[in-house]
Amino acid sequence: MDSVRSWLRRRIDSVRSEQRLRTDGGTASDAVQSETGTGLRRYLDSDAVESAPFWLPAFLLVGLFVYGAIVWNVVISLTDYEGLGDPEYGSFDLENYRLMLQETGSYSFTNAFVNTIVLLVAFTLVCLVFGLVVAILVDRDIRFENTFRTIYLLPMSLSFVVTAKMWLWMYSSNGGFVNRALGVVGIGPVNFIRNPDPNVQLAAIVFALVWQFSGYAMVVYLAGLRAIPDEHFEAARVDGASLVKMYWRVVIPQLRTATVSASVVLMVFGLKAFDFLRALYGNDTPAVGTDILPTYMVRVAFGDASRIAYGSAVAVVLFALAFSIVLPYLYSEYRRGAL
Amino acid sequence: MAELELDGLTKVFVEDDGNEIVAVDDIDVTVADGEFLVLVGPSGCGKSTTLRMIAGLESITAGELRLGGRRINERKPAERNTAMVFQSYALYPHMTVKQNMSFGLEESTDMPAAEIAETVIEAAEMMGIGDLLDRKPGELSGGQQQRVALGRAIVRDPEVFLMDEPLSNLDAKLRSKMRTELQRLQDDLGVTTIYVTHDQTEAMTMGDRIAVLDDGMLQQVGTPLECYHEPANRFVADFIGEPSMNFFEVEVQGDRLLADDFAYPLSNETLSTVGDRTELTLGIRPEDIELRTEATGPHDFETVVDVVEPTGDENNLYLTFDPDASEPDTFIATTGGMNRIEAGQPLVAHVPEDAIHLFDPDTGRAVKNRSLDDAETLGRAV
Numbered sequence: 001m002d003s004v005r006s007w008l009r010r011r012i013d014s015v016r017s018e019q020r021l022r023t024d025g026g027t028a029s030d031a032v033q034s035e036t037g038t039g040l041r042r043y044l045d046s047d048a049v050e051s052a053p054f055w056l057p058a059f060l061l062v063g064l065f066v067y068g069a070i071v072w073n074v075v076i077s078l079t080d081y082e083g084l085g086d087p088e089y090g091s092f093d094l095e096n097y098r099l100m101l102q103e104t105g106s107y108s109f110t111n112a113f114v115n116t117i118v119l120l121v122a123f124t125l126v127c128l129v130f131g132l133v134v135a136i137l138v139d140r141d142i143r144f145e146n147t148f149r150t151i152y153l154l155p156m157s158l159s160f161v162v163t164a165k166m167w168l169w170m171y172s173s174n175g176g177f178v179n180r181a182l183g184v185v186g187i188g189p190v191n192f193i194r195n196p197d198p199n200v201q202l203a204a205i206v207f208a209l210v211w212q213f214s215g216y217a218m219v220v221y222l223a224g225l226r227a228i229p230d231e232h233f234e235a236a237r238v239d240g241a242s243l244v245k246m247y248w249r250v251v252i253p254q255l256r257t258a259t260v261s262a263s264v265v266l267m268v269f270g271l272k273a274f275d276f277l278r279a280l281y282g283n284d285t286p287a288v289g290t291d292i293l294p295t296y297m298v299r300v301a302f303g304d305a306s307r308i309a310y311g312s313a314v315a316v317v318l319f320a321l322a323f324s325i326v327l328p329y330l331y332s333e334y335r336r337g338a339l
Numbered sequence: 340m341a342e343l344e345l346d347g348l349t350k351v352f353v354e355d356d357g358n359e360i361v362a363v364d365d366i367d368v369t370v371a372d373g374e375f376l377v378l379v380g381p382s383g384c385g386k387s388t389t390l391r392m393i394a395g396l397e398s399i400t401a402g403e404l405r406l407g408g409r410r411i412n413e414r415k416p417a418e419r420n421t422a423m424v425f426q427s428y429a430l431y432p433h434m435t436v437k438q439n440m441s442f443g444l445e446e447s448t449d450m451p452a453a454e455i456a457e458t459v460i461e462a463a464e465m466m467g468i469g470d471l472l473d474r475k476p477g478e479l480s481g482g483q484q485q486r487v488a489l490g491r492a493i494v495r496d497p498e499v500f501l502m503d504e505p506l507s508n509l510d511a512k513l514r515s516k517m518r519t520e521l522q523r524l525q526d527d528l529g530v531t532t533i534y535v536t537h538d539q540t541e542a543m544t545m546g547d548r549i550a551v552l553d554d555g556m557l558q559q560v561g562t563p564l565e566c567y568h569e570p571a572n573r574f575v576a577d578f579i580g581e582p583s584m585n586f587f588e589v590e591v592q593g594d595r596l597l598a599d600d601f602a603y604p605l606s607n608e609t610l611s612t613v614g615d616r617t618e619l620t621l622g623i624r625p626e627d628i629e630l631r632t633e634a635t636g637p638h639d640f641e642t643v644v645d646v647v648e649p650t651g652d653e654n655n656l657y658l659t660f661d662p663d664a665s666e667p668d669t670f671i672a673t674t675g676g677m678n679r680i681e682a683g684q685p686l687v688a689h690v691p692e693d694a695i696h697l698f699d700p701d702t703g704r705a706v707k708n709r710s711l712d713d714a715e716t717l718g719r720a721v
Contacts, residue, residue: 231429234396239495240417240447249442253433 070319077312083301087309096313109314112296115198116321119206119292120270124263126210131217131262132255136247138218139225149222152215160212164279167208168193193280201290209276213269217262224258225251264329271322274298293318341407341498343370343393343531349401350388350555362388364555365402370499373529375522377546379536381578385555386535387503393533394423394501406498417447422492423501426508428484430476430491436463437472440491447495458494466490482513489521493528500525500532506541518545539579543567551575568711573703576622576696582655585628585670587621588700596621599668600660604637606692612707613697619706620698625655627694627709628672631687638692644684645669652676658688 043049077096081087100109138148155163170177171192179189192204228251236246274294281290291299293314301311350363363385370376378386391397393404395416404412411419422443430439440459444450450458463469466486476484485505492500505521506514522545525532536542542549543563551558551566551574559571563579570576576584589596589603594610596603596619603621605613613619634641643662646669648655653676659667662683672688674680697707 229427229429231425231427232431234394234416235423235425235429235431236442236446237396238394238416238421238423239443241442242446245446250431254431256433 073312073315073319076309077316079309081309081312083306083308096310099310100313100317107291109296112291112293112314113317115202115290116271116292119202119209119273120267122202122206123209123213123270124266126206127214127217127266128259128262130210130214132221132252134214134218135221135225136251139222149219152218154215155212156216158212160273160275161279163208163212164276167204167211168280170208171204198290205273205277205280205290209270209273213266217266220258220262220265221255224255228254260329260332264325267325268322271318271325293321341531342372343499343533344405344408345369345389345393345402346405347402348389348392348399348404350385350392350397351400362555363392366552366557368550368557368560370531370533373531375525375532375534375545375547377534377536377542377549378552379539379542379549379578380552380558382537384552386537386552389552390423390501390503390533390535393419393499394421395419420498421501422495422497422499424488424492424503424505426504428476428488428505428508430484430487432476435473435475436468436479436487436490439476439487440494443491443495459490462490462494465493481509482517485509485517489524493524498531500530500534502532502534504536505534507536507538521545539581543579549579551578553578569708570696570705572705573620573622573698576698576705580624582625582671582673584622584624584696586698587670589619589621591617591619601640603690603695609692609695609697609707616699616706618700620700620703622696622698623670623690623694624709625671625673627691629689629691630656630672630674630678631689634687636689639687639689642686642688644680644682644686647680647682649676654678654680656680656686658686 075089075092076087078092078094079087079089080091080095103109105111134152138145138152142148171179173179173189173191178192182190190200192200195201195204232250232254233246236250241249272294273292277290277292277295278298297311297314297318300307300314345366345368348363348366349361352360352362354360366389368376378389380386388397392399395411395414399412403410406419431442434442437456437459440462441455444455444458460469460472463472466489468483468486468490471479471483471487476487479487485508488505506517509517518541534541534545542551546563548560548562549566550560553574559566559575561569566575566579570579573586577586587598589598591597591613592602594605594607596605598621631639633639640660642658642660644656645659645662645667646657648657653673656672656674657669658672659669661667680686693710695707696705696709698705
């Protein structure tokens, strides 16, 4: 019995000494000591506190000027602030939001909202389709591939103001390139930018924006195409798929991720098209019916009536719109474990 | 089912600067109906290019490709009645196993959907993946993906299977299992198969015949044992067999071969095949070297063991003539795994004359191969 007990004791001792061993030979004693130190000591030594000088200033500045401003904007949208004196924070109501829904006509919120959605959807869709077609063409081992890629991507590096001014000339009914080209086939001249039909104006704007951003869609799709192994193309060929079928059934379904990320970025750009319209129409109020939410917001807030609180309410809607675009994307990325 | 003929098949790639690279140079092979031919060679030897030319994925620069006597050079890949298994399997990641396997039939035949579904299920059962039909490739293990890739080829019911290193992405255990399975499958289906690999073990164990390629040129076509025992040249001798054959550069002096460290006397019979050559390469397979404790004959050489590599069933011994050198030249001999041999131990290597190979050092061609009593049964080397 004794021998068993002593054997057990030896056994336990040897296990303990094994546990104490550090195979990497490191000195673990310091860490052990600080762990057993006071609560404050442990708090000051924590990663979050020690790294605070690096993240805290940016965190506070962003918190104040971005998220703080958003919250303040929401608060103002609940008041009747008209831009003179201090806003009155006494009585909050949803009057501004109710007004939005009531207004009708070509200068109304509803009109601007519909325009925004149409612009967003049309611009994004056309950009994606055009970008995909160009990406497929560029991907087919053409000569001067890099040159083409740069040429297609270049418009994106220009600012909205530059492209707007350029397209103003292009669209000019007084010898602009577009009208000259149309003149060759006997159409026009068409006044695109000041057309009485707001749909023509919107179409012209979408076309110009597509010109600027389809290069981006192309680059995203090109990266997606490059990520598909050559064997998939070859397997599809051996399987007997025609070129169109190969892209339709094998290649394009694999570009889902590229499509989602490109559309999110394009939609956000579409929402920000304010500068483009502003540059296109100068200081004038955009011609009848072509308001999108940002231009509408600026006009009601800083125009003749100076309805700051109402403008804030429009801004809240715009923010909600942007949020509703980005949030599902972030969530799906999170689900896929990419965040 | 049909016979596949490669008649002077050549592929020349033209680079952007006009440089021409001959990837495949004038290859003639006839693959009989139902035969399993393995194309083997080191990376860049042109074996994959050859396979891709047969599949129709690369154009043919010169020569003719015939299937069942009909020229198919110009046919599209889908019209060649071949099915290909890719190294990476090339399963479409967005489709289920069933969709992956149906795709080829949907695109290349008019088969009604119900019949396609039936064929797919049948092939899946045969490959043992019947319960995976609704999964996507990403949810399958490597071995299962491999089976799907094979199943996808089988449903097409092709005249020729083309396989491009299909086992190289599997781990060693699974690879040897799939090797057997593939062989059995090919045997059952009786479909002409061309199998590309860089692994000489796969070539030896799987093929009815193997075609050894190097630098775009066909070195030898023959049964695995032919290529092993009667290599057409030094390259084949070196490539086939693991561990590789030992080579010694020797000079012919009278009736002896003189190497740096030893002199090897030749019989009159061997001398007559050597003719008036003055320089030769002597080759001996590691397992043909017999180990003894005492040098008794003229073909016995005293050596020292430099390194021992035990593999369990046998030991690979690195023997050297000059044990004092810091990095001595060694040659390999294998011996049974139960023999206890240690580095530094002196050993006598007996190199039997009927097991030696002699090669022309300039052209590499075999001058004399080892003599085999049953050499006739190997058939004639091409």
